Amino acid sequence: xxxxxHSTLPRQRELGRQRFAAASxxxxxxxxxxxxxxxxPNARAQLLPLDRERVALVLAGHGTLHVDGAxxxxxxxxxxxxxSGAEAAVINIGAEPLQLVVTFPAxxxxxxxxxxxx
Numbered sequence: 001x002x003x004x005x006h007s008t009l010p011r012q013r014e015l016g017r018q019r020f021a022a023a024s025x026x027x028x029x030x031x032x033x034x035x036x037x038x039x040x041p042n043a044r045a046q047l048l049p050l051d052r053e054r055v056a057l058v059l060a061g062h063g064t065l066h067v068d069g070a071x072x073x074x075x076x077x078x079x080x081x082x083x084s085g086a087e088a089a090v091i092n093i094g095a096e097p098l099q100l101v102v103t104f105p106a107x108x109x110x111x112x113x114x115x116x117x118x
Contacts, residue, residue, distance in 0.1 A: 016043025
């Protein structure tokens with residue numbers, strides 16, 4: 001599959017946070033996962049530690065990144081670098097939605113269980 005219509009993909013919603021997988025092993029990607037996230041003002045995304053690094057591209061908004069407890073402020077456009085094994089949280093401290101695209105290496109299909117993308 002070369003074109004994936006994002007409007008047809010299932011969304012995960014929780015308290016001010018909406019996200020969906022734009023690329024994953026379930027969608028045919030073998031090496032990369034891409035998640036698109038929107039955080040409403042004051043919403044928080046707790047990102048579970050993974051055994052691989054992640055990069056989050058901030059497309060809109062501003063917030064605070066907490067990596068292993070240390071807060072760092074950021075605003076779009078920027079990249080958030082999350083090292084392997086790091087526990088992290090992203091908090092929208094702005095008045096507008098915060099938009100992120102989170103990328104990381106995919107696990108082999110046979111090792112994939114419930115998503116812990118963040």
